[in-house]
Amino acid sequence: MQTLSSRWVGHGLYLVIMAALISGVYIAGQKINYTWHWERLWPYVINTEAQDIVAISDGTAVIDAKGTLSIAPDFGGDPQIVSEYDQLVAREGDLIFQGDTIARIEGWRFGPIAEGLWVTIKLSCLALIFSIVLGVLFGLMRVAQGQVWRNLAVTYVEVIRGTPLLVQIFIVYFFIGTVFDLDRFTAGVAALSIFTGAYVAEIVRAGIQSVSPGQMEAARSLGMNYTQAMIYVVMPQALKRTLPPLAGQFINLIKDSSLVSVISITDLTKAGREVVSGSFAPFEVWFTVAGLYLLVTGVLSWAIQRLEKRLAASD
Amino acid sequence: MTNTHLIQANGVNKVFPNGCHALKNVSLNINRGEVVVIIGPSGSGKSTFLRTLNQLESISAGDITIDGVDLTDKHTNINKVREEVGMVFQSFNLFPHKTALGNVMLAPVKVRRQAKAEAEQDARDLLYRVGLHDRIDSYPSRLSGGQQQRVAIARSLAMKPKVLLFDEPTSALDPEMVGEVLDVMKSLASDGMTMVVVTHEMGFAREVADRVVFMEDGELVFEETPERFFDSSHPRLQRFLGQVL
Ligand SMILES: Nc1ncnc2c1ncn2[C@@H]1O[C@H](COP(=O)(O)OP(=O)(O)O)[C@@H](O)[C@H]1O
């Protein structure tokens, strides 16, 4: 047994080590003459600066009685109408060139990092749901009576586990995506779901097989058919045992989702890459991106732990 | 064929895929309300025979009829048959994720489509009957072996089966808990339940059985009323009884 004081000593030591590590990073930054510019990062997360509204073609500015600005193009066509703005830059009669700032709008909007984070979350959630569906389906096929089902499930699992995710993403996007005319995002979700589904299938199979055969026999001898016995007796017990490995797999899913940037989905990682080139603050950007991934995976593992505790009632 | 027997097993053979010939021409008829005890050395096919009666084990040859339904007929819905044939296992096999009440209610609600409230009332009554009315909300992991086996009996009874099969129901129990389970079984027998019991409890066989069956090497060697059974001078039976008593 640990004594209370030795626990506090442990906590204290931990804090010292962590402080040393963090200052190590800081000192390393100074060694290479890196100047930290955390403030540069902020607009890329949430942008509170006024937004420029720019002219889309050359023309002349006209402002009517209600204050609506319209740019009549020089070479004909529909005028550009700007009715909502906070600050007017163009004045009545101004000659405007394409790309000129004609008005500004205040308020905040999400920057590319926040938008990338949102894409990553959306991608991961959808892939998580579909991978559970695939995993349960193929996990059940893996333990089914029919040899056909078992063979199909083994093939799926082995093919997917035996090839790199990056290659699968390319195949799904360039081959399947072209055949079925999928957009990038759908292709990304599909590739991640198929990949994670194979691992979930193995976890589900192991979970089902860990339930003693006596449970199935007891259920069947009460008159339940195979499906009822699976749903009411075997699967609930298997679920409880599969939660810890599933949590690990879903955390992998969130991290693996960073690979979809290779098919030009602007997820958190791709947003990070783009922001680095715009902000000249690579360390800040990548530390922030890492922190955001950690936040998402942390929330997920916390949620699964909660679920585990709830299911532990019968232990 | 007469329909007076609840169970008719005729020339039942079971050969496992590994070639083990576990049942050799076993024939046994069981009447309604009868208590039949099967004894025999380990590996003699007692469990296998019991399991063929609710088709947890298919048979290789012969035929089995329960309440007029031919189990070997392809068109027989085996799930329907199993609703009528309860089974109590040596290792209880309670559902660990359900409370005692949940264990007893599950099949009536899901299989018999009984209303929940009604099933719950029946389950409470059954748990009362096996002496567990104060452990209704306990999960199996919180119950002793004897209590678990009594819940398992209540769970089987909840389907209102025509026959109950017991496969060594007290073999996994600590000695002090054997009595409470046997008492429940005795009261079932006196209520007229048809029972087929594999057991090593000779006292139970003597006291409760209408007939005792002796199996050895996959064969049904000998069957008699308890009085004659235990007085018999059948050599194979004598050898076995000499070993266990
Ligand atoms: N699933 C199985 N596969 C192969 N052989 C089996 C199987 N189940 C039982 N047996 C064999 O069948 C014989 C009878 O077993 P069992 O019915 O369990 O005997 P008992 O219940 O009388 O101890 C034994 O020789 C056993 O090894």
Ligand SMILES: [Mg+2]
């Ligand atoms: Mg046995």
